[in-house]
Amino acid sequence: MKLLHYGMSLLFLQLCILGSAECGRILVWHTEGSHWINLKTVLETLTDRGHEVTVLVQNASIFLAPSGPSRFTHEFFNVSISLEEVYEVMDKFLYFSLYELDRLSYLEINFKLYRLIQEDLRMQIQICNGLLRNEPLIEKLKGRRFDVLLADPIFACSELMAELLDVPLVYTLRFSIANTLERLCGQLPAPPSFVPAALGKFTDQMCFTDRLKNMLLYLSQDLMSMKLWEEYDKYYTEILGRPTTFCETVGKAEIWLIRTYWDFEYPRPFLPNFKFVGGLHCKPAKPLPEDMEELVLSSGDDGIVIFTLGSMIKNLTMEKTNIIAHALGQIPQKILWRYSGEKPETLAPNTILYDWIPQNDLLGHPKTKAFITHGGTNGIYEAIYHGVPMVGIPLFADQPDNMVHMKAKGAAVILDYNTMQSEDIVNGLKTVINDPSYKENAMRLSRIYHDRPMAPRDEAMFWIEFVMRNKGAKHLRVQAHNLTWYQYHCLDVFATLAAIVALIIFIFVKTCSFCIRKCFYRSKAKSKSD
Amino acid sequence: MKLLHYGMSLLFLQLCILGSAECGRILVWHTEGSHWINLKTVLETLTDRGHEVTVLVQNASIFLAPSGPSRFTHEFFNVSISLEEVYEVMDKFLYFSLYELDRLSYLEINFKLYRLIQEDLRMQIQICNGLLRNEPLIEKLKGRRFDVLLADPIFACSELMAELLDVPLVYTLRFSIANTLERLCGQLPAPPSFVPAALGKFTDQMCFTDRLKNMLLYLSQDLMSMKLWEEYDKYYTEILGRPTTFCETVGKAEIWLIRTYWDFEYPRPFLPNFKFVGGLHCKPAKPLPEDMEELVLSSGDDGIVIFTLGSMIKNLTMEKTNIIAHALGQIPQKILWRYSGEKPETLAPNTILYDWIPQNDLLGHPKTKAFITHGGTNGIYEAIYHGVPMVGIPLFADQPDNMVHMKAKGAAVILDYNTMQSEDIVNGLKTVINDPSYKENAMRLSRIYHDRPMAPRDEAMFWIEFVMRNKGAKHLRVQAHNLTWYQYHCLDVFATLAAIVALIIFIFVKTCSFCIRKCFYRSKAKSKSD
Structure with a gap:
């Protein structure tokens, strides 16, 4: 298998260098922490293959600020928050996870989580402002004519930039809380009976109680997300200058590169534009010091x-x-x-x-x-x-x-x-x-x-370059995006069928009772006349 | 892209010849008509790669009977039906599709289809008997120690043979009627709101009426299949000597190689063990005479x-x-x-x-x-x-x-x-x-x-050989197989939640009415005492 992977990598490498028309310009959304580790591997491979990579970096970045020469172009932007504020939000999350999660009640956890995510969301909007309300930067980026925007949707507003620059969007994502982004906006199907919600600590083998809890987790996180996203909805509508929602804009992503595979993930239904490229940063061991x-x-x-x-x-x-x-x-x-x-x-x-x-x-x-x-x-x-x-x-x-x-x-x-x-x-x-x-x-x-058909890094490369070559991947996009939630679940169809059945039963019962009454009336009339 | 595909094919070819330990024995279920055209391409490639291919052929076969030398080993078996009977059933289907489908009512079509499938099913069981009640053949096949059984599930009983020989099963399939096999037995999700039932002539963009008709098509075909499969259930239980169902046995297939891709198919949800290898028989044009x-x-x-x-x-x-x-x-x-x-x-x-x-x-x-x-x-x-x-x-x-x-x-x-x-x-x-x-x-x-990550024939090869190497592909099998239909759809969970909500409302109403009565009684008593 290894022979095959290396062979393929080599072939890929050749492809872009030989056919330089395929080499293009990639814009990378700002990111942080362990998300950057994975992304960096992808970006390095893209650079190896001759593409030009431009990374957006905010002045309040913890990990990303390059020290010394870099293989990527860095496009800096200023935000109205300080590094201390970023650390503060992170520390609050850390403290909540480490010390509060086990001693708080279910309702308290949800309430606390809501407040924390709300705080993070407001910080994210401030970061978004640093980019999206920065006219000269937008104009500069427009002039660069990027072929694709690569983003982790955990860091908001990349979708807005993709719209403003008219560039196809590719996500790289580990997961969102209870997979709300993937499910509600990406239309990823997740039957709660065997697909555990992210962070729920259930497996795909759930007893009745687990399934009940899993369902409640999905429901509560969905409600929480939909409530929280209202703020984004307003912001997205304002920036784009037309009525839209956060979820609708997120749903326009061409490809979702998910950073797991079936070695880690429980088998589950997925969609043609969801690609599981888990472990793409992995590589053989080098000799030790x-x-x-x-x-x-x-x-x-x-x-x-x-x-x-x-x-x-x-x-x-x-x-x-x-x-x-x-x-x-x-x-x-x-x-x-x-x-x-x-x-x-x-x-x-x-x-x-x-x-x-x-x-x-x-x-x-x-x-x-x-x-x-x-x-x-x-x-x-x-x-x-x-x-x-x-x-x-x-x-x-x-x-x-x-x-x-x-x-x-x-x-x-x-x-x-x-x-x-x-x-x-x-x-x-x-x-x-x-x-x-x-x-x-x-x-x-x-x-x-x-032992998989394609090494994860090659698969990620393939789909990023596919989107660059074809200006999107519309043939992988399900029509579910154009349905309302009740249409998706056929509730209107079921309601109509139920109404028809009810009508038939009603007519049947009325006809029967009419006939019975008629017969009864006649026999009564007859017995009276006798 | 072509360079990549050829490169990969070459690499694959090398792999099996170099690592001869990977070359194995493949048993192929009997098949007919255009199903054979696709399968033959797969089998030829498997033979090219050094595998030993044994095809089961019945004496009443229309297409498969080899004339002259063949690259595959043929294992013949006798069935108690004649070639004429096979033709007769086929002609009936043809006549129905060509001349009756347009002039019959919805109910008549379903009734006629039911009778035709029932006739086909009985013929299939007769063919199954020729294999599964043939002790010496079973013993001979057991002795050959096959690594995989390759079958088109349209031709029944391959699942039984896989069980009897204790060999992993790989399906190659275009579709079953309304995708009942894939959905009901393979657990393939298919929301009727945007996944049209096979043969329904709807697209993935359906208006309300289309969705209603599509839902009715799913429901009627499901009911029909479940009724028809009762005969298989009995047969499967009898052959295996333990209580089982047709669907349960079909659900054990390791990989479903579906003979379409997103160039033909409407994008839809699918499962990790469903691989879309459409057009694997396609090849570049040769010069004309x-x-x-x-x-x-x-x-x-x-x-x-x-x-x-x-x-x-x-x-x-x-x-x-x-x-x-x-x-x-x-x-x-x-x-x-x-x-x-x-x-x-x-x-x-x-x-x-x-x-x-x-x-x-x-x-x-x-x-x-x-x-x-x-x-x-x-x-x-x-x-x-x-x-x-x-x-x-x-x-x-x-x-x-x-x-x-x-x-x-x-x-x-x-x-x-x-x-x-x-x-x-x-x-x-x-x-x-x-x-x-x-x-x-x-x-x-x-x-x-x-422009896809892997040529369809290479992908089919990969997964057949994966199953041979690993004696299955259990890591791709969803837990949905172990749930009942009401568990799958969380109906038990919803019922419990509804009961809890009803109970809370009941207690609330009762408490309120109790309090109101109490207050009312007091104020009445007070006004009386005044």
Whole structure:
């Protein structure tokens, strides 16, 4: 399979360089955090293939601000919010996910989430203003005649820019809350009976109660989104100068590149313009730095364990760190722990702390036995790629739900960050390392990842370039976009059929009762006349 | 794009020959007619790639009986029906489609169709008996240890053989009536609001009446199928020796290779194990025989028109033939007409009759201006491949519906075989030849055909071999298979929610009325005491 993938990449590479007419100009919507990691891989490949990539960057960007030379053109724009405000909103989300989610009631969670998303939405509109009310920038971008606009719809208003510049829009997306964007605006079908709502922590095998909860989750998130989007509706109508809605504009995206695949996702219905390109940032492991390789080899048959809680968490409480360090000391493996906080007192000699680790190269090392992870999609995909079983300590956002996917597929155990004790960590690690089913399942997922018709990056490239070549992909767009919700669900048809049936029953009953009365009247009249 | 496709084919070819461990044994279910044309292409490619292909052939086969040496192993089996009986059932279908469909009422059509399918079903069970009650054959096939069973589900019982041999099953299918097999057994979602039922002649843009009719078509065909399948349910339970249903067994297919793509199909929701490999038999045009090339070139700027009504129709009435021949004489193009019946009196010098024509090579000739076709999927796909606009004279089966697809996409006009006059034919031809939109749309469909991530034959190969390599494709199978119909549609959840809401309203009303009565009683008592 690998031979095929490389062969195809080479062919693709040739195509654009040979046929330079196909090379074009790509505008990239501003983005942040782990969303950027995936997007960057796509953009680098597009640049490799001879395309010209222009990235919109706001002055209050956390991750994106380029330091030093870059392969992409950066188009900066000013926004009326500060970096501190961005951090503040992010911290609030973090605090909510880490400390409030478990202790609040269902209604409180929804209320809090509503307020948080509302705050984020207002911040997003301020960022949108920096672009869409910036006439000179719009004119400049119009003059560049882009072939496609690439955006993560989590960051709003790319749809408006696509309309203003008259450029086809391609989305790259992990998911939206309860998949409201994909379902309500993209028309992605999701029967709540076997398609769990994103973040709900259900699998595709749900008992009655799970299905009930899943349905309530869909309903509550849909209502919340529709209420929140009213603000966007006004903004979108104002910017475009004609009556429109947020959802209608989002629904115009030509292709949705979804950053998962069936190695991670539960099988579900989808649409021709939804392409599952999960793990497109994955790549083979490179050799480790010499000293690290030496350390890894010194682990002998026991092998090593990789441990990181992602780039967002740099410090844990000393209590938590000690619990973890104490647990790690009790397993025979060597542990490479990415942690830049204070050194825990209970740190055992088998555990080595690093400020940074070459995570992908370590996961691809034959000595690696397990991966302790916070459950970010990017990290999980690297583990899937290399077939490494996981111990998940999910923290916030999609991490708990991601880990449920891996647990359901038999490739991970999950620990509760707030309540876990050393014993739980030891047991979790021993389970995934010593029970061979975890390694087997991780390898099965790895085979699913690798054994597909087309490598995810090639597939993403194909569809972005398809849209560039053909100025869209209208032949993949379902007519559902032109139906109202009651038409979509045939409620008008059902109502008509019900009315017809009711009418037939009514006429039948009336006719019968008329006949009976007639007969009865006659027989009564007859008996009277007798 | 072509470079990429060839490159990929080559890479695929290498893969199996290099890695001979991947080459395996394929059992092919018996099949007939145009279904065989597509399947043969797949089987030839599988043989090219080093696989061993064994085709089951019944003694009462119309098309499949090999004359002379073949690249496939043929496993013959005897059935208790004669070739005449097979022809008889086929003729009845033909007569029904050609002459009865337009003059019968809706109820009569359904009744007649029910009887015809029932007759076919009983014939199919007789054919099944020839295989499944043939112990020595089953034992022989078991001994061959096949890696996959390839079948068109239109020909029943392949699912039983897959169970008996414990071999994964891959379907290759154009469609079943109203897509009942795909929807009811394969769990393919098909919202009746924008997914027209097969054979219904609706497009994906339906007004209220169309949607109502489409819904009725789904409902009536579903009821009909479920009633008819009861006979299969008994047979399947008997053969497997455990309680099962036809639909449950069909639902176990690993992959459904659907013989259309978005160049032909209206965009619609689908599932991860449904792969659209339409037009896999298409190939570039070869040079024409010398005399034919000379004739074609002699047409000058006017070009040529290709005319064939398929392999099933060899004779037309002389009246009809004269109408057609008279019309063909009125256009400036030269017409190559595949017709082996009696020469019509009105035949003009610009029209040449042939017993057989190299259809694909002619459609690929730059002089070809239009294609007069009965609307079989194979012919339509060759026209799409080469970008030739069509004049459809659909006769029976899926042909009228196929032509509606092409008309909806702006690449064809449709004539009514029963009522058409010379003038209609002339107008139809002039329209598709002189109105440039038809050629443009045909070319657009051709681009969609060619510009896809993977050539259809390669995609079919990939998934057949995937199933062989991995002994199935369980990771693509939706959990919907394990739900009842009311669970699937969440009717139990809705009923519970409705009950809860009703209970809350009831308690609320009761409480309110209790309070009101209490207050009222008090104030009354008070006023009395005053």
